[in-house]
Amino acid sequence: MPPNVLSIVPARGGSKGIPRKNLRELGDRPLVAHAITTSKESHIVDKTILTTDNKEIAQIGRQYGVDQVVKRPEELASDETPLAPVIKHAFGCVDGDFEYVLCFQPTTPLVASSSIDEALRSTVDTDPDSLIFVRDSTHHYWRETGESYESLSRKRKNRQWMDPIYEEIGVFISHKDLVIEGQRVGTNPSFYEVSQQEGIDIDTYQDWILAESQLNRKLVVYRVIGDSDTGTGHVYRGITIADHLFEHDIVFATYESNDLAIDKLEESNYEYQQFKDQASFLEYVTETEPDVVVNDILDTDTDYIKHLKEIGARVVNFEDLGEGAEHADAVINALFEYSNPPENNFFGYEYFCLRNEFRYATPHDEIPSVDRIMISFGGTDENNLTAKTLRALSHIEDNLELDIVLGLGYTKWKSLDPIVEGFSSNIKVDINQDVRSMAEHMEQADLLITSNGRTLYEAGSLNLPVISIAQNQREQRHPYAHVSRGVLSLGQAHYVTEENIRTAVSDYIADQDRREKMRRALAGHDITNGIERIKSVIFGDINED
Structure with missing residues (x-):
């Protein structure tokens, strides 16, 4: 039986780097609400409390369902106060027998509840006195020594061959005995590594912008064809679009028989998946639940498009003259013009996806x-x-x-x-x-x-x-x-x-x-800017969420 776990969310009202940081909205909710929501979504956390000196933050905590709001005393609310006594105070104000305490600072809003659960299970299995959430921060670092500088790296080598260096983010798990002693980290802590994106720790406006961008990222599954019959135009278009989607994640999909598409995707270094047939592809999108599915495969049928719509994805097709086109959210066809176009069609040279080599040619x-x-x-x-x-x-x-x-x-x-x-x-x-x-x-x-x-x-x-x-x-x-x-x-x-x-x-x-x-x-034809028009069609009203 898993031990009882208390999650404590510490949120001061007096932040200075970003004024009123915990109250500001990141995405669709105040910053502090992300930590509260993630804690409550955990399958292992038994109780979530908020410790704060600010009435507005307390109100947000109640609105998002914290089990208890602890009023932080003035002497524990200054800039100089370390976090350990704050957590000790909050722990002492809660009824219940909790073996572990999760300290979840609002500055790490992208940590997922699944990561919290996995880290807590690891803690139970290995029984450390503390666990620190970290992200990889391996780089060449230098430090000042008197009037000169020295490298912290033993040898000059590429980053991927260096010994890893880890950076703390604002999430800790501590055994109750440490918390009672006024500590958060023991002498031999364990570590739980998260991805660079999940481990964004907000201290500056630049961090905030980065976190906001990550929250708005969508997953695009882009299906392409490319063989001796269809050539490479479809896969080149997909790669060109991917080159302009820094703000979103894209995974290509193609059949095992599409040898030319596979060759070009392999050269591009973009992530791609191979599928035996349509059934296996549909199984994949059902499991991954992408925000957008792009079909760059020419004609589609009705059942296929309806299946994609049922999983909640926005469906965008290229050059689709099949029956499925009627049911897609959008059909882009630069090769056709219409005098009376369907409402979901975007057509003509203005929607041509010009490859980068032509965008920069003379x-x-x-x-x-x-x-x-x-x-x-x-x-x-x-x-x-x-x-x-x-x-x-x-x-x-x-x-x-x-x-x-x-x-x-x-x-x-x-x-x-x-x-x-x-x-x-x-x-x-x-x-x-x-x-x-x-x-x-x-x-x-x-x-x-x-x-x-x-x-x-x-x-x-x-x-x-x-x-x-x-x-x-x-x-x-x-x-x-x-x-x-x-x-x-x-x-x-x-x-x-x-x-x-x-x-x-x-x-x-x-x-x-x-x-x-x-x-x-x-x-006189504006072909170069077609890629931006295509992006707006692909995401449609999704970017307004």
Whole structure:
């Protein structure tokens, strides 16, 4: 049978570092109320009392359900008074036979009740006279010695290889005998380590801001696809969004079969989980209860989305044309425009997630001549438009460099060799796959020939005119290729001839005025700030909680 445990919350009214600190609201309640609530939520604490010299703090204690308010005498309420006699006094004012005393200072509001329970169980199992809650504070420290300084580290080494140093936070567990003697910590205490976030100890305004930020953190589970059929665009978008979510926690989820997604997530160092199927993924989100689930997996079904909604998550989908889209909280689709959109849809180029490499690249401010043409159809290039475009340009008489960037799923290399071998000396062909930076290639290009996907927006962000060909009917519905005057859309792959491509390129090369009009049209589109709009949609009214 566990011993009786008394939790004492000491809260003075005269704090000076942050005036009226214990009364100020952190999140949705006064600072002192966090310690009270956590103590009462513990499964092991038997009684929670508040010791204070302040009537307002006492009232807050009663409002949040403390079992007793102890009026602290004036001689124990000064700045110089240590905590041990305060705890001894409060312990002496309480009826009951308590074996252990939990001193829970309000300055550590993020300590969880589960941590309190685990620490108390550890105390019972090992029977120490005291236990101190700590957080890791391992760094290189120096101290002043006379007129010089010396390092406290024995050897200069990376932090992860140093002997750990621990910092006390404001939570202690003491045996009653220590408390009666006017002490909190014995000669050989045990330690309970909490995370950096849970161990935030508020002494300054900066600490307060940090704690407030931690309280507002949400858990986002971001499900992505990425294989030879779908390419890497979905996972790149997820990583880009994650790069802008410092204020929240994000965990990626993908199926074991999504090899390209797994490779990119592994490179990114973001936390990710692999799942065998949808059932195992739903089991995971049911257990973790995320605040938001993002589905970057194309079309969804109704049952799947309803299941996510039942666990209380906000559900946000990308490019979802399935039946589940109707039931999501929001659907973001930069590739589509609507004349009569559903209420939960956010669409168009303003909601494009531009990767960081393009955000920091240099847009074209003029295109006086066409010397380098970039050709990139991404993914698997299902219609081998790369080969068709190369054949079309093999008869161009201008001096050109052709920069071919193949998608990771492209496997038709052999079809390109005879075409390239037939080129005349006035055309130089460079073929690459899995390039380091698409932005660098676009910066050097004077024209891009591509399909009607995300690459259109990336080119648009750099004011690079585009000739586009839709791979399929779905791509043909992407309106940016039709509504932007910076993009010349030739239509769907099966209906576009090599002559169509050759004529379009020749006209572009010959007409500088046309090139400039296309470049200026792209410069008028605000694509760069789409990430901020996407963030506001992902969290919706959650940030107002």
